Amino acid sequence: MxxxxxxxxxxxxxxxxxxxxxxxxxxxxxxxxxxxSESGTxxxxxxxLSVFVSIAEDGIVTLVNHRSEMxxxxxxxxxxxxxxxxxxxxxxxNVVQAKADRKYGSQGTAGSxxxxxxxIHVRQLGAVVRDMLEQAAANxxxxxxxxxxxxxxxxxxxxxGQKIAFGxxxxxxxxxxxxxxxxxxxxxxxxxxxxxxDVKQVDLPTIIAGKMIYSHDxxxxxxxxxxxxxxxxxxxxxxxxxxxxxxxxxxVVDVIQLKERSLPAGVFPKSGIAVVATNTWAAIEGRxxxxxxxxxxxxxxxxxxxxxxxxxxxxxxxxxNVNNLxxxxxxxxxxxxxxxxxxxxxxxxxxxxxxPAATAVIKDGGCIIWAGSQNPQWGxxxxxxELGLSREQADKVxxxxxxxxxxxxxxxxxxxxxEAVELAKVTSKPVKVIWSRExxxxxxxxxxxxxxxxxxxxxxxxxxxxxxxxxxxxPIGWLFNTDSKSPSDDDLSVGFADTPxxxxxxSMEKHEVSSHIRPGWMRSVSCINNSFALGSFxxxxxxxxxxxxxxxxxxxxxxxxxxxxxxxxxKYTNYGVSLTEHPLDTARMKNVINLLADKANIxxxxxxxxxxxxxxxxxxxxxxxxxxxVSVKNKKVxxxxxxxxxxxxxxxxxxxxxxxxxxxxxxGLAIALMGEITVKDGKIEQGNFHNYLxxxxxxxxxxxxxxxxxxxxxxxxxxxxxxxIAPSIVNAIFHACGTRIRDLPVSKVLSI
Amino acid sequence: MIQLNVNKKNVTIDAEPEMxxxxxxxxxxxxxxxxxxxxxxxxxxxxVHMDGEAVRSCLMPLSAxxxxxxxxxxxxxxxxxxxxxxxxxxxxxxxxxxxxxxxMMSAAALLATNAAPSDDEIDIHMQGNxxxxxxxxxxxxxxxxxxxxxxxxx
Numbered sequence: 008m009x010x011x012x013x014x015x016x017x018x019x020x021x022x023x024x025x026x027x028x029x030x031x032x033x034x035x036x037x038x039x040x041x042x043x044s045e046s047g048t049x050x051x052x053x054x055x056l057s058v059f060v061s062i063a064e065d066g067i068v069t070l071v072n073h074r075s076e077m078x079x080x081x082x083x084x085x086x087x088x089x090x091x092x093x094x095x096x097x098x099x100x101n102v103v104q105a106k107a108d109r110k111y112g113s114q115g116t117a118g119s120x121x122x123x124x125x126x127i128h129v130r131q132l133g134a135v136v137r138d139m140l141e142q143a144a145a146n147x148x149x150x151x152x153x154x155x156x157x158x159x160x161x162x163x164x165x166x167x168g169q170k171i172a173f174g175x176x177x178x179x180x181x182x183x184x185x186x187x188x189x190x191x192x193x194x195x196x197x198x199x200x201x202x203x204x205d206v207k208q209v210d211l212p213t214i215i216a217g218k219m220i221y222s223h224d225x226x227x228x229x230x231x232x233x234x235x236x237x238x239x240x241x242x243x244x245x246x247x248x249x250x251x252x253x254x255x256x257x258x259v260v261d262v263i264q265l266k267e268r269s270l271p272a273g274v275f276p277k278s279g280i281a282v283v284a285t286n287t288w289a290a291i292e293g294r295x296x297x298x299x300x301x302x303x304x305x306x307x308x309x310x311x312x313x314x315x316x317x318x319x320x321x322x323x324x325x326x327x328n329v330n331n332l333x334x335x336x337x338x339x340x341x342x343x344x345x346x347x348x349x350x351x352x353x354x355x356x357x358x359x360x361x362x363p364a365a366t367a368v369i370k371d372g373g374c375i376i377w378a379g380s381q382n383p384q385w386g387x388x389x390x391x392x393e394l395g396l397s398r399e400q401a402d403k404v405x406x407x408x409x410x411x412x413x414x415x416x417x418x419x420x421x422x423x424x425x426e427a428v429e430l431a432k433v434t435s436k437p438v439k440v441i442w443s444r445e446x447x448x449x450x451x452x453x454x455x456x457x458x459x460x461x462x463x464x465x466x467x468x469x470x471x472x473x474x475x476x477x478x479x480x481x482p483i484g485w486l487f488n489t490d491s492k493s494p495s496d497d498d499l500s501v502g503f504a505d506t507p508x509x510x511x512x513x514s515m516e517k518h519e520v521s522s523h524i525r526p527g528w529m530r531s532v533s534c535i536n537n538s539f540a541l542g543s544f545x546x547x548x549x550x551x552x553x554x555x556x557x558x559x560x561x562x563x564x565x566x567x568x569x570x571x572x573x574x575x576x577x578k579y580t581n582y583g584v585s586l587t588e589h590p591l592d593t594a595r596m597k598n599v600i601n602l603l604a605d606k607a608n609i610x611x612x613x614x615x616x617x618x619x620x621x622x623x624x625x626x627x628x629x630x631x632x633x634x635x636x637v638s639v640k641n642k643k644v645x646x647x648x649x650x651x652x653x654x655x656x657x658x659x660x661x662x663x664x665x666x667x668x669x670x671x672x673x674x675g676l677a678i679a680l681m682g683e684i685t686v687k688d689g690k691i692e693q694g695n696f697h698n699y700l701x702x703x704x705x706x707x708x709x710x711x712x713x714x715x716x717x718x719x720x721x722x723x724x725x726x727x728x729x730x731x732i733a734p735s736i737v738n739a740i741f742h743a744c745g746t747r748i749r750d751l752p753v754s755k756v757l758s759i
Numbered sequence: 760m761i762q763l764n765v766n767k768k769n770v771t772i773d774a775e776p777e778m779x780x781x782x783x784x785x786x787x788x789x790x791x792x793x794x795x796x797x798x799x800x801x802x803x804x805x806x807v808h809m810d811g812e813a814v815r816s817c818l819m820p821l822s823a824x825x826x827x828x829x830x831x832x833x834x835x836x837x838x839x840x841x842x843x844x845x846x847x848x849x850x851x852x853x854x855x856x857x858x859x860x861x862x863m864m865s866a867a868a869l870l871a872t873n874a875a876p877s878d879d880e881i882d883i884h885m886q887g888n889x890x891x892x893x894x895x896x897x898x899x900x901x902x903x904x905x906x907x908x909x910x911x912x913x
Contacts, residue, residue: 078855078892214856215848216839217792217832221857224791232786257775286774288782291798360796360804360857360891412794412857413891444797666854666894673893696801696889705882707895 054177066174073111077414080663091201092133094157107383107406119627119723131188143179222364230437234290237279240689242304252296258289274420307689309523318458326516330577333512347462350540354684355454361412362447363423368437373403379411386421416528449691452527459540470562479518492519500580502537505572509565534730542622542734567594589628603652607634620738624730627723629655633731639744654715655722675732766834776822792832803888806861813868832860846905854892
């Protein structure tokens with residue numbers, strides 16, 4: 008393994024632009040362009056067979072990972088898929104990180120999409136090179152390609168058993184044309200030997216050694232460090248500032264006013280005053296001595312407490328039709344069999360352990376950037392625009408994608424990257440912008456505060472019908488268009504209008520609201536509030552019907568079928584993929600619920616003050632059920648045990664599916680028990696981990712993950728584990744002590 | 760000029776005595792394995808050892824570090840093979856990895872005085888280290904395994 012680590016280091020240096028460039032003489036194929044050949048680096052000659060695959064003569068296969076790593080393990084899983092189709096030996100794989108470049112196709116690492124949206128495509132990346140290696144060997148033996156097979160880093164002549172190593176074949180294969188991916192046969196799922204196994208995880212030894220480089224760790228000669236005071240209210244501007252005292256701090260080089268920005272906020276910086284210094288501490292100390300007077304603007308009217316109350320009032324009124332069957336408003340509800348409830352979730356924040364940071368240096372009219380980013384091509388596009396460059400001048404901006412110390416959606420936005428570019432331009436020096444924890448919590452893009460309403464009447468067979476559900480929340484669309492007042496069909500396709508129950512009559516509605524702080528995508532986005540409402544409401548229906556929650560889920564899901572939520576009024580987006588490939592399959596839903604109930608043993612006899620709660624949610628094309636056991640004593644809740652059962656189709660790296668589920672349980676626990684951002688006079692009230700709480704080791708119980716074996720197309724895994732957790736916890740609390748919590752977090756009612 | 764002993768080496772830094780150790784380690788000594796997480800002693804990402812004890816370097820002024828033996832993740836072992844690091848590898852603890860230097864430094868300090876901590880003792884000692892990815896379950900398993908290996912090697 009040691010030589011692979013050495014290569015990784017070389018790969019890193021290369022990826023940050025230290026060693027030579029790549030000669031691109033490739034041809035274009037649909038959806039992406041491949042490139043041939045690169046100039047050799049010191050040591051063994053590497054033959055680049057495609058944009059994604061190079062093979063050195065000693066057999067080391069270098070694979071490009073084009074997706075962004077934030078802890079999900081994608082730097083292992085993408086190369087693992089390529090290596091599978093290549094029939095390579097994992098011990099000889101070296102992974103390098105792609106820079107931001109359109110030649111790689113989509114690099115936006117969001118929506119749990121890296122595998123589920125590109126599985127076939129990524130397999131083709133390996134398969135075309137396997138095909139070239141096989142062709143090269145066939146040419147040498149002067150036989151038909153069908154007579155040879157790539158097996159474990161060699162190409163073998165099937166009849167004679169002769170074999171040639173990949174390393175030897177590389178120089179011959181590099182001369183061949185890259186076949187069209189649709190002409191190359193992918194392996195049968197039954198022949199997978201790497202996919203579905205826990206290969207050695209890329210980056211793990213580097214992290215353990217403390218040597219992983221994150222955005223905060225980038226160091227350049229003569230670099231300046233910047234700390235920025237930003238307007239506390241969205242849309243606010245600097246009225247005046249006094250930098251005299253700040254400039255006297257030893258190490259402070261300059262104080263710079265960033266250019267004004269206006270609404271729509273987009274993902275642009277908020278502007279403000281930057282203190283730049285020769286070291287981090289000087290920048291922080293200098294900033295403390297700044298005096299800034301702000302003009303807060305109209306969003307200072309925003310107070311989250313009254314705003315949330317208003318959302319709850321709104322959803323108790325009839326809203327704008329999203330999707331409906333029949334006319335529930337003509338139905339005469341039998342109050343003794345009807346359940347009606349309003350649920351709300353506060354603003355939430357990602358709070359990755361690594362706050363945003365980015366480094367930029369201006370060079371030859373363009374610039375070089377080092378930043379962790381979930382969407383490096385979007386970031387690069389913004390930088391081009393900032394520098395007045397066109398898309399055709401993309402080569403002038405080199406965007407080095409750095410591993411992220413957590414992201415959860417926050418780092419899809421390019422605001423912190425543009426700050427670094429702006430300051431590098433003004434100072435003509437390399438500048439690293441670092442965000443404090445207060446900056447991170449007070450200048451984020453928040454999961455929207457929301458209210459959901461549900462009403463339904465029990466049927467004679469212990470299901471429910473005449474279903475009404477409504478939602479009100481400030482939509483993410485407002486970021487880009489200040490006229491946006493309600494969630495789009497896409498926003499409503501995340502467990503709201505795709506509720507997979509069998510109704511005769513139903514009405515799904517939304518409301519229009521005003522927006523005042525920057526909304527953003529946070530791990531599973533609106534699935535959080537939709538699942539909290541749905542999962543709680545099913546539990547309330549079960550309680551009313553005096554049946555188990557598991558049975559109520561099974562009754563509502565009804566017989567095995569594929570659900571199509573599309574209608575004349577609603578276009579279902581299914582997380583960006585087709586319903587043919589990824590249907591809403593109630594059989595898989597019921598299976599995962601039953602597996603969970605069985606594995607977690609939720610029907611066990613529990614002590615007084617203890618209870619189990621379950622919930623289920625399909626999101627990002629994966630099916631996930633959660634069970635939580637709690638005790639509630641003297642108004643204090645303790646989480647005793649958590650389980651998740653997940654059907655995410657074909658599993659690539661089982662241990663990373665498990666780790667994502669463990670992480671999602673913790674993330675969901677935070678949402679349920681303690682997460683809350685509040686706003687007063689337009690300003691975020693929280694500032695650090697003492698008042699924006701994240702679960703600590705003593706608050707997290709033993710956890711169990713049960714993975715369904717499946718040959719279905721792979722679903723997402725980064726987000727689907729989150730939504731069902733919060734309802735499983737509040738349901739458990741109800742079963743333990745009879746207290747029904749409909750407004751999160753739980754800490755408002757019980758101590759945690 | 761401040762003189763420090765970091766990872767068994769004497770170093771001289773041209774910095775103010777009130778500068779927290781964290782920024783000196785990162786900006787002046789290029790020891791970036793120790794991380795900034797909160798700047799307020801609330802998250803433990805910046806944990807290092809001072810004379811073997813786990814401390815939060817983001818609040819530790821250089822003046823208080825003079826004359827002490829400071830150990831960072833880079834100096835915890837020669838080949839990243841401290842029992843804690845080996846257990847972290849075996850249990851594949853990290854997700855993003857950002858908090859893990861601090862987690863491992865806290866764990867190593869705990870095990871140095873108590874190689875067989877109970878669940879409660881782990882909870883109490885490790886409470887100051889936040890992991891947003893949610894790796895706590897594995898941290899607990901890894902600490903127990905590392906403790907067993909320390910006892911075995913002793």
